[in-house]
Amino acid sequence: xxxxxxxxxxxxxxxxxxxxxxxxxxxxxxxxxxxxxxxxxxxxxxxxxxxxxxxxxxxxxxxxxxxxxxxxxxxxxxxxxxxxxxxxxxxxxxxxxxxxxxxxxxxxxxxxxxxxxxxxxxxxxxxxxxxxxxxxxxxxxxxxxxxxxxxxxxxxxxxxxxxxxxxxxxxxxxxxxxxxxxxxxxxxxxxxxxxxxxxxxxxxxxxxxxxxxxxxxxxxxxxxxxxxxxxxxxxxxxxxxxxxxxxxxxxxxxxxxxxxxxxxxxxxxxxxxxxxxxxxxxx
Amino acid sequence: xxxxxxxxxxxxxxxxxxxxxxxxxxxxxxxxxxxxxxxxxxxxxxxxxxxxxxxxxxxxxxxxxxxxxxxxxxxxxxxxxxxxxxxxxxxxxxxxxxxxxxxxxxxxxxxxxxxxxxxxxxxxxxxxxxxxxxxxxxxxxxxxxxxxxxxxxxxxxxxxxxxxxxxxxxxxxxxxxxxxxxxxxxxxxxxxxxxxxxxxxxxxxxxxxxxxxxxxxxxxxxxxxxxxxxxxxxxxxxxxxxxxxxxxxxxxxxxxxxxxxxxxxxxxxxxxxxxxxxxxxxxxxxxxxxxxxxxxxxxxxxxxxxxxxxxxxxxxxxxxxxxxxxxxxxxxxxxxxxxxxxxxxxxxxxxxxxxxxxxxxxxxxxxxxxxxxxxxxxxxxxxxxxxxxxxxxxxxxxxxxxxxxxxxxxxxxxxxxxxxxxxxxxxxxxxxxxxxxxxxxxxxxxxxxxxxxxxxxxxxxxxxxxxxxxx
Ligand SMILES: Cc1cc2nc3c(=O)[nH]c(=O)nc-3n(C[C@H](O)[C@H](O)[C@H](O)COP(=O)(O)OP(=O)(O)OC[C@H]3O[C@@H](n4cnc5c(N)ncnc54)[C@H](O)[C@@H]3O)c2cc1C
Ligand SMILES: Cc1cc2nc3c(=O)[nH]c(=O)nc-3n(C[C@H](O)[C@H](O)[C@H](O)COP(=O)(O)OP(=O)(O)OC[C@H]3O[C@@H](n4cnc5c(N)ncnc54)[C@H](O)[C@@H]3O)c2cc1C
Ligand code: SF4
Ligand code: SF4
Ligand code: FES
Numbered sequence: 087x088x089x090x091x092x093x094x095x096x097x098x099x100x101x102x103x104x105x106x107x108x109x110x111x112x113x114x115x116x117x118x119x120x121x122x123x124x125x126x127x128x129x130x131x132x133x134x135x136x137x138x139x140x141x142x143x144x145x146x147x148x149x150x151x152x153x154x155x156x157x158x159x160x161x162x163x164x165x166x167x168x169x170x171x172x173x174x175x176x177x178x179x180x181x182x183x184x185x186x187x188x189x190x191x192x193x194x195x196x197x198x199x200x201x202x203x204x205x206x207x208x209x210x211x212x213x214x215x216x217x218x219x220x221x222x223x224x225x226x227x228x229x230x231x232x233x234x235x236x237x238x239x240x241x242x243x244x245x246x247x248x249x250x251x252x253x254x255x256x257x258x259x260x261x262x263x264x265x266x267x268x269x270x271x272x273x274x275x276x277x278x279x280x281x282x283x284x285x286x287x288x289x290x291x292x293x294x295x296x297x298x299x300x301x302x303x304x305x306x307x308x309x310x311x312x313x314x315x316x317x318x319x320x321x322x323x324x325x326x327x328x329x330x331x332x333x334x335x336x337x338x339x340x341x342x343x344x345x346x347x348x349x350x351x352x353x354x355x356x357x358x359x360x361x362x363x364x365x366x367x368x369x
Numbered sequence: 370x371x372x373x374x375x376x377x378x379x380x381x382x383x384x385x386x387x388x389x390x391x392x393x394x395x396x397x398x399x400x401x402x403x404x405x406x407x408x409x410x411x412x413x414x415x416x417x418x419x420x421x422x423x424x425x426x427x428x429x430x431x432x433x434x435x436x437x438x439x440x441x442x443x444x445x446x447x448x449x450x451x452x453x454x455x456x457x458x459x460x461x462x463x464x465x466x467x468x469x470x471x472x473x474x475x476x477x478x479x480x481x482x483x484x485x486x487x488x489x490x491x492x493x494x495x496x497x498x499x500x501x502x503x504x505x506x507x508x509x510x511x512x513x514x515x516x517x518x519x520x521x522x523x524x525x526x527x528x529x530x531x532x533x534x535x536x537x538x539x540x541x542x543x544x545x546x547x548x549x550x551x552x553x554x555x556x557x558x559x560x561x562x563x564x565x566x567x568x569x570x571x572x573x574x575x576x577x578x579x580x581x582x583x584x585x586x587x588x589x590x591x592x593x594x595x596x597x598x599x600x601x602x603x604x605x606x607x608x609x610x611x612x613x614x615x616x617x618x619x620x621x622x623x624x625x626x627x628x629x630x631x632x633x634x635x636x637x638x639x640x641x642x643x644x645x646x647x648x649x650x651x652x653x654x655x656x657x658x659x660x661x662x663x664x665x666x667x668x669x670x671x672x673x674x675x676x677x678x679x680x681x682x683x684x685x686x687x688x689x690x691x692x693x694x695x696x697x698x699x700x701x702x703x704x705x706x707x708x709x710x711x712x713x714x715x716x717x718x719x720x721x722x723x724x725x726x727x728x729x730x731x732x733x734x735x736x737x738x739x740x741x742x743x744x745x746x747x748x749x750x751x752x753x754x755x756x757x758x759x760x761x762x763x764x765x766x767x768x769x770x771x772x773x774x775x776x777x778x779x780x781x782x783x784x785x786x787x788x789x790x791x792x793x794x795x796x797x798x799x800x801x802x803x804x805x806x807x808x809x810x811x812x813x814x815x816x817x818x819x820x821x822x823x824x825x826x827x828x829x830x831x832x833x834x835x836x837x838x839x840x
Contacts (some may be wrong), residue, residue: 109593110592113592113593127643127650128650129651130549154651155651169549171586173591173592174592175588304638304642305547307548307588307776308776309557309616310616310631310634311616311634316625321625326776340625340727343627346726347627347728350655351647352653354648355648355651
């Protein structure tokens, strides 16, 4: 059993939790993820490691409520226990001194991008951060990102905070202003459409772009093949070969279709889970 | 065997049939197919054994269970004695009695089998084990603590057996298992209707009674490497039993369409995650009307039979060779036939086609004929030119085999692996190229059987014990 030590509510649908998991905290690195299962009936869901504290033995997760399991998790409180919590899974993000790196976090993707930005800056990079969300209420960790990056740009889709525009708009402006030859790498993490849009922009400039894919998963150890995706014409398992990939090589259409395959079932599961007490819908 | 009866025993030619659920009924539920002998039938079957002096049957059992001895005790209604006898050699009799391919092992060599039915050794073994599980298992004696700690990686039959033997010898054993429950393929692969998960968990509980710590949610190579376990974790030796969990695909176009599953995913969703209870359990599985399972082994039979139980209208086995070459156990093939699984033999897919949503719609196949026998003696299939035809299917399960998961080999310094990625380990000792590290089961042999994995676990335990003693 894994204890929830702290919970922070960023918005009605975006929440943070610190989970006591010393074994994971000891060895995890930025870019890796965990898989958790709330209870015996639960589904195994992957969430990126947003932060970690090796001394306290904790892992921070930030998640958006999109369906049954994330809603049930969101209804849990500090002091509650999660049945299963396994990690660190996946390969860590490759960190080296590239020079100028643009790091983009969209929506809930701000959380996983944070430790990567921090590591990149520590490795000597000039980290140009861009974070964005649909509106100002959904934005979080601006302060943490400001610290992790060398400079930070904030935008909202509806203009309710700082400025109006997508992260891609901001990115274009930056690349145009500084020259594409002065940017060594782009790392973009967020919802699939956002990562895809970022790749479309960077492709025009010929800027290498790393994305973190969120394929459907079951075991997360390379055993089932559920998470497979075509990258550069080859089949890769996101859970062990990734989750980071060269965004220009990813077959986005395939990824998004595979992600939608269980939509009907997900809907049924969510509807059954009507009550918000965390009991799992009275089962 | 000194007091074996001199007088020639009356031979009873026929095996007592195994009671089973009606084929049509069972093909729609997940309860166990074979319901098991009664006490009387078990005694009757056990007494068919003529107690051969040279015990040919034992040579067919990879762990050399003293078959005539346990059968004799069972025939005398001494099931406590019988199970104790079995357990001298076999730590998981409730599992082996159900899933051992007895027809090619112990029962293949039974004297009676030459002219009549062999003794139903597995069935009696199963009854003895179930009898013990229902009456309460006696915890075996554990030797005084030796002060040594051993890490076992993977909790399939190899790891479980190795851990049990080491614990009995007084070593402190921790099993690290990647998934959230122990049991390996016994939990995630072999379906509930062939091996109830409660039976597996009962065996796992017995292991805990020996003092073995089972650390689930622990992926070795991720939270710690084998080297770290030995250098920082305080383990004096390591046994690797990580199995053959990496699914192979056909590498044909369309294999990443929605509705194409590896057998591992299909069976894991169903067994481990209990998708057949969706939405009471949260993990879904989606199945169309017509399912094609590619492959002809036990895993393929399990997938095809599972598909029927999940509500498929048609479930097809698509296999390149003919019925005679099907690598699955005959019993499983027969069960599949009885339940209504259909067979497209001498057939192999060339591509899978999808609809606009990327969901499987149909599959193009080629017809095959059998050519000359190859080096292994099997007649190799040859494609018939121009025989392409379309199979109307909406779910495809790929069951063409598994390789070893590379996580542990890749992260362990100095561990020798072969071309296929299997860990190289001695058959006699389980020793690998790395001091203090032993391995066994499917990760060494490639996909094999439960009993062979157990045997390897036993060998590993014995060698680790010797290694620790000499330390
Ligand atoms: C490596 C990885 C890291 C992730 N990190 C985060 C994170 O840090 N924060 C966060 O909020 N989300 C993250 N996700 C997505 C998260 O796993 C899903 O939102 C979650 O599984 C949804 O479960 P649910 O039962 O609440 O919703 P469901 O009803 O199951 O699904 C709702 C939606 O989520 C998608 N989804 C469902 N299951 C999965 C799954 N196993 N993996 C990915 N997407 C899924 C579906 O396509 C669907 O659109 C990550 C996914 C991956 C693969
Ligand atoms: C569907 C199916 C049906 C079968 N039917 C039969 C049958 O009827 N009869 C028969 O005799 N055999 C059968 N087999 C084969 C048999 O199950 C295997 O040969 C046997 O389970 C191998 O045992 P093992 O201990 O080597 O590995 P496994 O049972 O594969 O167990 C390995 C364990 O190690 C864990 N693991 C892997 N990597 C790591 C890691 N890095 N860290 C921690 N843990 C890890 C895995 O999660 C798993 O739990 C079947 C196999 C399948 C897939
Ligand atoms: S363990 Fe398997 S092979 Fe050995 S006697 Fe039992 S059923 Fe037969
Ligand atoms: S070979 Fe058959 S009859 Fe002979 S001892 Fe073994 S089980 Fe009994
Ligand atoms: S999630 Fe099963 S192989 Fe990646």
